[in-house]
Amino acid sequence: MASSAAVPFWRAAGMTYITYSNICANLVRKCLKEPFKAESINREKVHFSLSKWADGKPQKPVLRSDAPEV
Amino acid sequence: MAMAVFRREGRRLLPSIAARPIAPAPIRSPLSSDQEEGPLGVRSISTQVVRNRMKSVKNIQKITKAMKMVAASKLRAVQGRAENSRGLWQPFTALLGDNPSIDVKKSVVVTLSSDKGLCGGINSTVVKVSRALYKLNAGPEKDVKFVIVGEKAKAIMFRDSKNDISLTVTELNKNPLNYAQVSVLADDILKNVEFDALRIVYNKFHSVVAFLPTVATVLSPEIIEKESEVGGKLGELDSYEIEGGETKGEILQNLAEFQFSCVMFNAVLENACSEMGARMSAMDSSSRNAGEMLDRLTLTYNRTRQASITTELIEIISGASALEAAK
Numbered sequence: 001m002a003s004s005a006a007v008p009f010w011r012a013a014g015m016t017y018i019t020y021s022n023i024c025a026n027l028v029r030k031c032l033k034e035p036f037k038a039e040s041i042n043r044e045k046v047h048f049s050l051s052k053w054a055d056g057k058p059q060k061p062v063l064r065s066d067a068p069e070v
Numbered sequence: 071m072a073m074a075v076f077r078r079e080g081r082r083l084l085p086s087i088a089a090r091p092i093a094p095a096p097i098r099s100p101l102s103s104d105q106e107e108g109p110l111g112v113r114s115i116s117t118q119v120v121r122n123r124m125k126s127v128k129n130i131q132k133i134t135k136a137m138k139m140v141a142a143s144k145l146r147a148v149q150g151r152a153e154n155s156r157g158l159w160q161p162f163t164a165l166l167g168d169n170p171s172i173d174v175k176k177s178v179v180v181t182l183s184s185d186k187g188l189c190g191g192i193n194s195t196v197v198k199v200s201r202a203l204y205k206l207n208a209g210p211e212k213d214v215k216f217v218i219v220g221e222k223a224k225a226i227m228f229r230d231s232k233n234d235i236s237l238t239v240t241e242l243n244k245n246p247l248n249y250a251q252v253s254v255l256a257d258d259i260l261k262n263v264e265f266d267a268l269r270i271v272y273n274k275f276h277s278v279v280a281f282l283p284t285v286a287t288v289l290s291p292e293i294i295e296k297e298s299e300v301g302g303k304l305g306e307l308d309s310y311e312i313e314g315g316e317t318k319g320e321i322l323q324n325l326a327e328f329q330f331s332c333v334m335f336n337a338v339l340e341n342a343c344s345e346m347g348a349r350m351s352a353m354d355s356s357s358r359n360a361g362e363m364l365d366r367l368t369l370t371y372n373r374t375r376q377a378s379i380t381t382e383l384i385e386i387i388s389g390a391s392a393l394e395a396a397k
Binding site for chain 2: 018044047
């Protein structure tokens, strides 16, 4: 191929492949029927607390919770 | 006979004890505040103290046994998932090879550990391996940063490597582990840290009593491109046909990100298994120790009880014989 093809829209928007696949997976989960849908949404809950460090000191932690996508 | 038992017990409990040739043999105890002076300068512990100790040791034994059961049941649940998740990264290793000894400018060491304690030595082995990786990879123009997952490693690494930590993550185990959570975490790491090679350090679960600290290496797409020019496993990448409108560079980037996410998922699950296994064996040995301690305390208790009875008898008899002699 001569020049690199245009970057896919999601990468141009700043998402990584991981984010893209997570959003797609969430869409698939939403297509399920009711009892399975609630179960699978329950299975994929996100919860962790992230804190960046600068100069050997932790900064305020950010709680990422409950949304399986960024 | 009784004297021999006393002497044996004494040697086990306190190596410095010397049995006096007067009955009953003195029992020096660490609880010196409860010693009473009986006749002939004999010291003994009060039975109340020993009984309290026995009660608390028995409670500890019950608690550690319960913790062991809990850990065993959690282990059974996670073990199946961990073994299944191994299939996620195997195709990547088949395609891209594993390059733990690659020499890059910026390495990031991702250390996985547990949030809770009482799990044996697994967290300290992981930290030791991370520190060794740091020494291996640091040097002029080379940079090593740490990303720490889990409270325990954070506490240990804070003491001497705190200037090299770039991110810490805690409370990961609050909800049952799932891919969505780990992929969001991987995404955050990718966005916040610059790296040429990511080295993930975790405890791989081999069996309930065997967990080995392992390092999984994930390279960034630029390094993969560079290495593929050099040849070797990565050099064969060009022989693959690429479908769709993407270039090799883009595919490599997608693959690298996905590889990181898959490897992290497997690493987190294996680490959780190892944590449960280590906790099981730690609690098991702890309840066994508590049982032994209880046995020794029971012996001491019985001896003390018999000694006090004997003392009373001696007093009564000597008092009675003194009265007789006086008559």
